[in-house]
Amino acid sequence: MPSAPSGTNxxxxxxxxxxGGVVVAMPSSVIASMQYDAQKRxxxxxxxxxxxxxxxxxxxxxxxxxxxxxxxxxxxLNETFKARQHPYERLxxxxxxxxxx
Numbered sequence: 679m680p681s682a683p684s685g686t687n688x689x690x691x692x693x694x695x696x697x698g699g700v701v702v703a704m705p706s707s708v709i710a711s712m713q714y715d716a717q718k719r720x721x722x723x724x725x726x727x728x729x730x731x732x733x734x735x736x737x738x739x740x741x742x743x744x745x746x747x748x749x750x751x752x753x754x755l756n757e758t759f760k761a762r763q764h765p766y767e768r769l770x771x772x773x774x775x776x777x778x779x
Contacts, residue, residue: 706726706750706751706752707726707752708725708726708729708751708752708755709723709724709725709726709751709752709755710724710725710726711723711724712724712746714737714739714742714746716739716742719735719736719737719738719739720733720734720735720737721733721734721737721742721745721764722734722769723755730768730769731768731769732766732767732768732769733766733767733769734759734764734765734766735764735765735766736764736765737764741759741762744758745758745759
């Protein structure tokens with residue numbers, strides 16, 4: 679993962695351009711922010727609280743758009759997205775704190 683300027687992380691509000699896409703802060707009680715990389719078809723989600731961060735693989739642009747525009751991100755995540763059983767991995771903090779350059 680490329681490094682970024684100090685103090686830049688997925689928890690910052692707003693939209694930020696990164697190497698793999700745009701980091702989007704979420705108006706969600708479950709999701710703090712997420713980043714989609716269309717070339718790699720990966721979706722990285724930083725959950726609120728101590729839930730951690732996960733990277734999901736084989737996520738199509740259409741799936742990401744549906745997720746991003748869903749009225750309830752948490753409901754969509756649990757009822758639709760997770761049901762598709764994308765391969766995933768839990769990330770440690772060094773993988774997601776400095777995603778934005």
